[in-house]
Amino acid sequence: MAAAVAALWAPRSWRATMHALTGLVVVAVTGVLLALWILDIVTLIYGSGAEAGLNAFYLVVAVLAPLPLLWWLGALGAVHRVRFRTGLGIEIPAPPRPPGRWPARVVRAWTGPTAWRQLGYLLLSLFIGLFGGIAVTACWSAPLVAATYPGGLPGRTPAMLVLVTAVFLAAPWVARAVASVDVRAARKLLGPSPAQQLELRVQALARSRADVVAAADAERRRIERDLHDGAQQRLMSLAMNLGMARTALGDDVPPAVRKVIEEAHEEAVEALAGLRELVRGLHPAVLNDRGLDAALSGVVARAPLPVRLQVDVAPRCAPSIEAIAYFMVSEALTNITRHARASRAEVIVTRDRDRLRVVVTDDGCGGACPDGGGTGLRGLAQRAAAVDGVLHVHSPAGGPTTITAELPCE
Amino acid sequence: MRVVIAEDSVLLRAGLTRLISDGGFDVVAAIGDGEELLRAVGEHRPGLVVVDVRMPPTHTDEGIQAALVIRRQYPDTAVMVLSQYVEESYAHDLLSTQTSAVGYLLKDRVAHVPDFLESLRRVATGGTVLDPEVVAQLVARRRSDPLDDLTPREQEVLRLMAEGRSNTGIAEALRVSHSAVEKYISNIFMKLDLPPTATEHRRVLAVLRYLRT
Numbered sequence: 001m002a003a004a005v006a007a008l009w010a011p012r013s014w015r016a017t018m019h020a021l022t023g024l025v026v027v028a029v030t031g032v033l034l035a036l037w038i039l040d041i042v043t044l045i046y047g048s049g050a051e052a053g054l055n056a057f058y059l060v061v062a063v064l065a066p067l068p069l070l071w072w073l074g075a076l077g078a079v080h081r082v083r084f085r086t087g088l089g090i091e092i093p094a095p096p097r098p099p100g101r102w103p104a105r106v107v108r109a110w111t112g113p114t115a116w117r118q119l120g121y122l123l124l125s126l127f128i129g130l131f132g133g134i135a136v137t138a139c140w141s142a143p144l145v146a147a148t149y150p151g152g153l154p155g156r157t158p159a160m161l162v163l164v165t166a167v168f169l170a171a172p173w174v175a176r177a178v179a180s181v182d183v184r185a186a187r188k189l190l191g192p193s194p195a196q197q198l199e200l201r202v203q204a205l206a207r208s209r210a211d212v213v214a215a216a217d218a219e220r221r222r223i224e225r226d227l228h229d230g231a232q233q234r235l236m237s238l239a240m241n242l243g244m245a246r247t248a249l250g251d252d253v254p255p256a257v258r259k260v261i262e263e264a265h266e267e268a269v270e271a272l273a274g275l276r277e278l279v280r281g282l283h284p285a286v287l288n289d290r291g292l293d294a295a296l297s298g299v300v301a302r303a304p305l306p307v308r309l310q311v312d313v314a315p316r317c318a319p320s321i322e323a324i325a326y327f328m329v330s331e332a333l334t335n336i337t338r339h340a341r342a343s344r345a346e347v348i349v350t351r352d353r354d355r356l357r358v359v360v361t362d363d364g365c366g367g368a369c370p371d372g373g374g375t376g377l378r379g380l381a382q383r384a385a386a387v388d389g390v391l392h393v394h395s396p397a398g399g400p401t402t403i404t405a406e407l408p409c410e
Numbered sequence: 411m412r413v414v415i416a417e418d419s420v421l422l423r424a425g426l427t428r429l430i431s432d433g434g435f436d437v438v439a440a441i442g443d444g445e446e447l448l449r450a451v452g453e454h455r456p457g458l459v460v461v462d463v464r465m466p467p468t469h470t471d472e473g474i475q476a477a478l479v480i481r482r483q484y485p486d487t488a489v490m491v492l493s494q495y496v497e498e499s500y501a502h503d504l505l506s507t508q509t510s511a512v513g514y515l516l517k518d519r520v521a522h523v524p525d526f527l528e529s530l531r532r533v534a535t536g537g538t539v540l541d542p543e544v545v546a547q548l549v550a551r552r553r554s555d556p557l558d559d560l561t562p563r564e565q566e567v568l569r570l571m572a573e574g575r576s577n578t579g580i581a582e583a584l585r586v587s588h589s590a591v592e593k594y595i596s597n598i599f600m601k602l603d604l605p606p607t608a609t610e611h612r613r614v615l616a617v618l619r620y621l622r623t
Contacts, residue, residue, distance in 0.1 A: 228464075228494060229419075232494060233419045233421055233422055234421065236422055236425075236517055236518075236520075236521075237421045237422055237425050239518070239520075239521035240422070240425045240426075240429060240520055240521050240523075241425065242521070243429075243520070243521040243522060243523040244428070244429055244432065244523055246523070247523040247524060248432075265521065268521065269518060269521050269522070272518050272521070273518060276494065276495065276518070279494075280495055284495065285464065285469075285470070285494075285495065286495065286497045286499065286500075288470070289470040289471060290471075290497075290499050293499070294497055294498070294499035295497075297497075297498045297499065297547055298495070298496075298497055298498065298547060300547075301498065301543070301546045301547030302546075
């Protein structure tokens, strides 16, 4: 009982009630327009004797009046969506707009499911709005009606009082039930269809994944720049100073001191080389500057086995794709060195319209498996998949192995 | 000899200036970007410019571009390009018009002071110095051409030639006799179809075969 009374004040009940009332307003406006239209048709049919000019006017109105619906259906849907958002705080997403321009867009909307589903909701909302609105209004106003009924309510009995009270107490629940039915109908018909929802979801996921890939790429570049401007310069300066110290050592320097300085110098030089490899592995500056061809020739040159390189990519691909292609070749060559026992390898990178093809072949022992752990091929497949690319591995036992990656260029 | 240094890192600029001064050169200017470098070269007319590849404003290949302009506008100025990374495509640009009095070294090499100073002198006197890594990249980069006929040993000799070594230097590096080196070199000239003219010139041409693929 307490819950029932509390519900009378609950914001949710009042929101539901407001929703029902606005629904009633929509019904009223629609009803007036509909009535005028029907009246027009009735007059056209039965209003014989009118002037020919007037008849023509009625005819034009009868035919043309529903036409704006073709265009404004979306706007009417939007009105309802605003009702749901402001009244109930429920977001009904708009179905995706059909592509194209004015006439084509309208035709597409009506040939696809979108427009018909919207129309379906508009018709359904008339019923829900009318009956729901009346029911909600009636419940809330039950005591008022009972009190002001002309001449007193027939049979002012306790049973009647109980009934009126019960109806009044039921008002919040009726309002909520009407709202919930309306929300369900709107979700089904006014929002995007399940297929469209899926499509929107896929689009959103693809976008966010591309953002993640781009962010990771940007982060690598940033780290590369930071190391280049910071640690690398300092280490370089250190190695240079030690080099100068080493050169300046006189003959009278104790051998122990000489040894320490020489070792420090050599270590600094080695650390510098190590850091350079690391930084280049993060993101080679030349890749930004000159593209895949220039960057890959460096990778190929550093490979411990002879590698033939052929790059034919014009125009250049998106930076993140270039980076992925670069790392794939780099990784593939590392794999070959580690596992394939190959004597030579070949790298071919070509662009075919909007696809970038990366083919890495070696004459090694074969038997590479993309699912196998530790071979790094899984990492390659993941990198390719992250941008909707694919990786094929052809590696029969005994070799040779061919790894083909196809990536979108943008 | 008068030297102009262009390096955007203040730390390295100071280090290079000291190192090169101590090596017996006269450093007349040390600056931080490519445009300033061209102004300084115009003003001081140095015998040698030591330039970093990656400098403001774009931090890509300013050094290479500046080097090309300098070699074209001031033929008497030798250029040594230093880079954090050695890239074959930069080397290709650098050597595409001129092969004398240019050098391209990894910055790490500066730390080996005597070798570095020797490289500077070689470039300043009209020689060519290429980093072993560049040469390795150039070798890796070749497509089908007469260089494929070279034996691994001959390729190695060619690589050492590209680094600017003399026959004696090559013989020392490979631990072979002087006459063996001469034999390799004449084989290289023959296989690359380089007619006997001035020997030094043929050496440069042989090295260039790496670049013009």
